[in-house]
Amino acid sequence: MTQSAFSRADGALQVEGVSAASLADQFGTPLYVYSRSALTDAYKAYADACSGRRATIHVAVKANSNLAVLNVFARLGAGFDIVSSGELARVLAAGGKAENTVFSGVGKTAAEMREALDAGVKCFNVESIPELHALNEVARAAGKQAPVSLRVNPDVDAKTHPYISTGLKSNKFGVAFADARATYAQAAAMSNLDVIGIDCHIGSQITEVSPYLDAVDKLLDLVEQIEADGTNIHHVDVGGGLGITYDDETPPAIGEFVRAVLAHIDERGHGHREVYFEPGRSLVGNAGVLLTRVEYLKPGEEKNFAIVDAGMNDLARPAMYQAFHRMEAVEKRATKAQLYDVVGPVCESGDWLGKDRELAIEQGDLIAIFSAGAYGFVMSSNYNTRPRAAEVMVDRERARRVREREEVKQLFAGESIFPD
Numbered sequence: 001m002t003q004s005a006f007s008r009a010d011g012a013l014q015v016e017g018v019s020a021a022s023l024a025d026q027f028g029t030p031l032y033v034y035s036r037s038a039l040t041d042a043y044k045a046y047a048d049a050c051s052g053r054r055a056t057i058h059v060a061v062k063a064n065s066n067l068a069v070l071n072v073f074a075r076l077g078a079g080f081d082i083v084s085s086g087e088l089a090r091v092l093a094a095g096g097k098a099e100n101t102v103f104s105g106v107g108k109t110a111a112e113m114r115e116a117l118d119a120g121v122k123c124f125n126v127e128s129i130p131e132l133h134a135l136n137e138v139a140r141a142a143g144k145q146a147p148v149s150l151r152v153n154p155d156v157d158a159k160t161h162p163y164i165s166t167g168l169k170s171n172k173f174g175v176a177f178a179d180a181r182a183t184y185a186q187a188a189a190m191s192n193l194d195v196i197g198i199d200c201h202i203g204s205q206i207t208e209v210s211p212y213l214d215a216v217d218k219l220l221d222l223v224e225q226i227e228a229d230g231t232n233i234h235h236v237d238v239g240g241g242l243g244i245t246y247d248d249e250t251p252p253a254i255g256e257f258v259r260a261v262l263a264h265i266d267e268r269g270h271g272h273r274e275v276y277f278e279p280g281r282s283l284v285g286n287a288g289v290l291l292t293r294v295e296y297l298k299p300g301e302e303k304n305f306a307i308v309d310a311g312m313n314d315l316a317r318p319a320m321y322q323a324f325h326r327m328e329a330v331e332k333r334a335t336k337a338q339l340y341d342v343v344g345p346v347c348e349s350g351d352w353l354g355k356d357r358e359l360a361i362e363q364g365d366l367i368a369i370f371s372a373g374a375y376g377f378v379m380s381s382n383y384n385t386r387p388r389a390a391e392v393m394v395d396r397e398r399a400r401r402v403r404e405r406e407e408v409k410q411l412f413a414g415e416s417i418f419p420d
């Protein structure tokens with residue numbers, strides 16, 4: 001394990017030894033900065049805990065789909081989990097392989113299925129009976145067999161935010177547990193599908209192991225039934241969802257989580273099966289920060305506002321999920337710390353990044369918003385015609401811009417006006 005990717009030298013924040021302030025000066029703000037060593041360490045924690053075992057890590061592309069980030073994982077031998085053909089194109093452009101990629105998502109179109117089938121993805125994680133029919137049809141037209149796993153909804157409570165809990169009966173994901181055995185029988189009877197696995201994904205930002213063990217138990221019960229019905233299940237995919245520390249959460253360490261899941265599968269007598277993991281947040285979340293500059297300090301009767309140059313369009317999680325991101329001044333100031341609501345420039349009251357934060361800051365100072373590597377840039381938008389931020393990766397004192405800041409003219413390049 002390398003020293004922490006984010007550290008202080010003479011009070012100033014550094015990313016792998018590079019001054020965060022110098023990155024902001026060089027590349028502008030708002031700026032996403034990723035630490036390559038933090039990405040590598042998180043991946044290796046998964047890989048090490050899987051070693052000696054038939055277990056595969058599929059990086060959930062949607063958490064951070066920058067090509068440089070995906071390429072770091074591809075070089076480490078990762079597989080990928082995608083939810084669109086756009087993400088498949090990114091995986092291939094980043095040096096990943098289709099044959100190591102699983103295709104998840106509730107709404108795959110026929111065109112996306114065809115692209116993925118032609119590229120040769122490893123497995124389609126199918127979420128409904130109509131989707132099974134659609135995939136069978138696409139595969140028949142292509143003269144191919146589509147490898148299939150059914151995403152089963154195990155109806156366990158992942159004990160996380162309702163918007164990111166996905167394994168309860170009440171949500172749109174997966175095939176209901178009670179219907180799963182019959183659905184497997186239907187899938188097995190379709191001539192252009194190859195049933196090879198079973199999967200689930202019970203939610204995100206999960207901070208306990210127990211919901212996974214409950215989900216695994218239900219999946220393995222089903223596997224035993226499905227195999228008794230004559231269909232072989234090659235792999236068990238436990239999905240992603242492991243949480244990270246944003247504030248004071250205490251999720252299990254990656255290795256501890258992986259070992260607990262694998263041990264549980266062994267204890268149930270299924271140790272011969274290949275196990276898939278689909279981590280997103282736990283690989284990239286704490287490998288990234290968002291640097292933003294204080295435009296104005298606005299004292300008020302009830303609140304002090306720090307108006308910064310990053311908004312909800314750059315980092316949507318606070319506005320979307322009331323998510324907490326730790327914040328610190330990039331450089332230490334003699335000025336007295338005060339409580340601020342840190343807000344963006346977007347014309348919405350929901351445009352806040354942090355509330356009641358104690359910060360010693362002056363106008364023009366930089367603030368680092370931590371844990372921004374997952375569901376940060378990927379969720380950013382152009383609302384208010386704001387160009388999306390640049391992204392930088394730091395690798396042992398080398399900093400490289402891995403995505404250019406958008407320019408305003410790009411934002412309406414595809415628009416046109418009536419000629420008269």
Ligand SMILES: *Cc1c(COP(=O)(O)O)cnc(C)c1O
Nearest residue numbers: 060104204240241278279280281
């Ligand atoms: C989002 C998602 C993941 C990754 O979730 P994290 O919480 O980021 O680990 C994995 N699998 C599927 C099917 C997903 O939708």
